[in-house]
Amino acid sequence: MDLRGDALNAKSLLVGFGESPYASTSNGGWSETPFQRWIKFKEAYSQRFVRDALALSKFTPTHCIDPFGGSGTTSLVCSQQGIRSTSIEVNPFLADVISAKTNPSDRKTLLRNFERVRATLSQVQLQPLDRTFREAPKTLFEPGLNGRFIYTKAVGVRILTYLAAIEQLRDGKAKRTLKVLLGGILVSVSNIVVNGKGRRYRSNWQARSTTAVDVDRLFEAAVMQCAADLDEIANSALSPTTLLRGDCRSLIHKCSIGDISIFSPPYPNSFDYTDVYNLELWTLGYLKSRNQNLSLRRATLRSHVQATFEYSRVTRTPQLTKTLKKLERAREHLWDRRIPEMVQGYFDDLHLVLSGLTRRLARRSLIVMAVGDSRYAGINVRTAEVLGEMAETMGLHVVSADRIRQIRASAQHGGDRELAETRVVLRT
Numbered sequence: 001m002d003l004r005g006d007a008l009n010a011k012s013l014l015v016g017f018g019e020s021p022y023a024s025t026s027n028g029g030w031s032e033t034p035f036q037r038w039i040k041f042k043e044a045y046s047q048r049f050v051r052d053a054l055a056l057s058k059f060t061p062t063h064c065i066d067p068f069g070g071s072g073t074t075s076l077v078c079s080q081q082g083i084r085s086t087s088i089e090v091n092p093f094l095a096d097v098i099s100a101k102t103n104p105s106d107r108k109t110l111l112r113n114f115e116r117v118r119a120t121l122s123q124v125q126l127q128p129l130d131r132t133f134r135e136a137p138k139t140l141f142e143p144g145l146n147g148r149f150i151y152t153k154a155v156g157v158r159i160l161t162y163l164a165a166i167e168q169l170r171d172g173k174a175k176r177t178l179k180v181l182l183g184g185i186l187v188s189v190s191n192i193v194v195n196g197k198g199r200r201y202r203s204n205w206q207a208r209s210t211t212a213v214d215v216d217r218l219f220e221a222a223v224m225q226c227a228a229d230l231d232e233i234a235n236s237a238l239s240p241t242t243l244l245r246g247d248c249r250s251l252i253h254k255c256s257i258g259d260i261s262i263f264s265p266p267y268p269n270s271f272d273y274t275d276v277y278n279l280e281l282w283t284l285g286y287l288k289s290r291n292q293n294l295s296l297r298r299a300t301l302r303s304h305v306q307a308t309f310e311y312s313r314v315t316r317t318p319q320l321t322k323t324l325k326k327l328e329r330a331r332e333h334l335w336d337r338r339i340p341e342m343v344q345g346y347f348d349d350l351h352l353v354l355s356g357l358t359r360r361l362a363r364r365s366l367i368v369m370a371v372g373d374s375r376y377a378g379i380n381v382r383t384a385e386v387l388g389e390m391a392e393t394m395g396l397h398v399v400s401a402d403r404i405r406q407i408r409a410s411a412q413h414g415g416d417r418e419l420a421e422t423r424v425v426l427r428t
């Protein structure tokens, strides 16, 4: 399907999704992909998604805006294709991931600093864990709470020793990259796994015997792999990336004028990124208090019910009104009574982001989004349709909406493979 033309009947596409040729949007091959493999970020789209999106533009874009940076896929691909980009990311660990990938250290400097870290490990003096992590979840380190803990004492101490040694480095880029790589091994040396709904203990975690040697081995392997990735781009000219750290709803006006935007916002599926990346945030010292944790949750898009937000009723479209009526009628059967307000807040937030973006994009620019539907008590939240209707009320032209993937609903949402993920293309 040629998506470059204007002749597409966007409405009919919104109603009767066809299977598109852009099926491989998921981050499936992440562990074999240079840079993507630095951390497992399940919610990333593939590099191909960005390349395909850039190819939709009738001219070569010069500046791409991504308000929901995540692991930095948009910026990474843009910088390798000679396109300037601006990424906004609210999660400080993920913002460092973007920065490490798009403003990278060189191989030699990275390895030299890694050796320096290893050489200082034996001199590091750690504060008692209960003092440093007074407000962290009690289960973080052995002995944990009620017999449950995420790291054994030996593993926890080894991670923090590395971290302290990294913090002493003077080279900012190497420091950031090593911290990100350390973040990338945390789940592997812990007793938990991360899935679509958050974190849970491994089924046999009590039988696992992860030690400090595992931390050494995995961290070294991660550094060597990263060094190999950096080697591959050693002679490439990368275009600059600007990173804005914080909430895109209030930061988008700071972007310089762009001519394309490619992004994937959180989906309205009650997935809380602050929760899912809690392990990295607390262990690596990005969060030091419960208040900081709450502030971060509040700064994220209203796609979850983990924080109480002030709910507004700004955006209305026929599809949204219909969905909200159904959700309100089913309130008693929803796993959280605040879901109707969350869904309303979610679209209000996206309205805000889209209208901010519209002001930061030149005329006839494309906005390419990967969005996902959700379902509560059997009621579908048709994200792409609501966004299509909303975009039209904002004077944006809906170019296309192609189904790119079926996503599995969580157990709470029905657990089957029925929810659509859609690529929506708008034009300013």
Ligand SMILES: C[S@@+](CC[C@H](N)C(=O)[O-])C[C@H]1O[C@@H](n2cnc3c(N)ncnc32)[C@H](O)[C@@H]1O
Pocket: 041, 043, 044, 045, 046, 067, 068, 069, 070, 071, 072, 073, 074, 088, 089, 090, 091, 094, 246, 247, 248, 249, 263, 264, 265, 266, 267, 273, 299, 300, 301
């Ligand atoms: C679906 S992920 C983006 C994935 C990204 N396209 C990639 O390939 O890595 C959505 C991201 O939006 C971020 N986010 C949520 N609320 C935000 C906000 N208000 N401002 C900026 N970023 C936000 C989340 O932390 C998460 O990293």
